[in-house]
Amino acid sequence: MKKLVSLFLILVLAFFLTTALDQGLDFWHSPSQLDAFRMSNAFVQNDVLGEGGALVFGESKNLESGSANIVTSIVVDYRSFDTLGEITVLFLSALGVGLLMGSGVRTTLRSGFILKTAAKMVAPLMLLTGIYIFTHGHLTPGGGFPGGSMMATAFLLHYFGSDTVKSNLKPLKWIESTAGALYILLGLAGLFVAGSFLQNFLPTGTLGHLVSAGIIPLVYVLVGLKVGSEVSGIVADFSKTEVVS
C-alpha cells in the first residue's frame, strides 16, 4: 500500500516536471545558439576583470589565472574560497568518522597470495598516477580531488594486501594538517601581497606550460595531499571493529 502511494506521488511529480518545465528543460544548444553573454565566457576567456583578448595555447602570457583547464581555473582560482569550504566539510566528515568509530581495534582481513603480491606491485604505481593527476590538474582533466581519491585507493589496496596491522597512521594526520594549514597560509599571502584572500599573486606564465598559472598547481598539490590522506584516514577508521567482550 505504502509503495503504491509512493509510486503515485512519484508519477505526479514526474508528470509535473516533464510538462510544466518542458520549455525550461530544453538545454540542447548548438554552438551558434549559445548566449554570447553567458557568464562562463568570462571564465573561458580568462577575462573576468575585462582586459584580455583571444587566447592561444602555448603563446598567451600573463593571463588572469593562466590555467589551460577552465574548470580548474574556476575551482581553484575564481572560486577558491568555495574550495576551502569544501575541504573544511571533508575535514569535518573525517573528524566525525574518527570520533564515532573511536573505540575499536583495527583488524586485518586474511588475504590470499595473489592479492598480496599484486598489491605490492600495483599500489606504488597507483600512488604515482595519483600524484601525476594532481600535479597536472591545471593542464589535463583531473586535479586534487580525483588524484587524492586515487592515492586513497592505493592505500586501501595496500591495506587489503598486508598481513600485519599497520597502526602507525601519524604521518597521514601530519600531512593532512600541514597541507590544510599551508592552503590557508597561501590564501593569507594573497591577502597581504595582492590585497585579496586567496588571490593568484604569483606570475601566471604561458598558457599550457607545466610551471604556469601561479598558485593553482601549488593549491592543487596541497588539496591532493590533504584529500588523499583524509580519505585514507576514513578508510582506516572504517576498518576498526568493536571488540566483543
Add this chain to the structure above:
Amino acid sequence: MIQFAGIALILIGIYGLMTTKHMIKLIIALNVMELGANIFIISIGFVAHGLAPIYTADLPNQAFSFVDPLPQAMVLTAIVIGFGVSALGLVVAQNIYKKHGTYDLSEIGGEE
C-alpha cells in the same frame, strides 16, 4: 535528453527514500538522488558537438565551442560533499546497529 535521465534518477532516489526503512538502503537512495542531481546540473551546460573546456595544442582556439565549465565546477564540489555525507551516514548507521542490533528503523524500540 540527458537531463531526463537526471530527473529519472532523482525520482528513483525519492521513491527509495519513501519506501524503505533499512538505513544502508536509505543512504544508497540518497546517493542515487545525488547522482541524478549532478547529471541534471551537468546537462545544463551542454553544447552540441561541444568540447571539454580545456585549451590544448591540437585545437588552439576553440573557446566558442566549449561546454559550460561553471556547472562542472559546481558538481565537483557537490560530489565531494556527497562523499562526506555518505561516510558520516554509514558510521552513524553502524553505531545504531551496534546499539540496537538492527539496521531497520522501524524495529528500533524505545527504552523498556
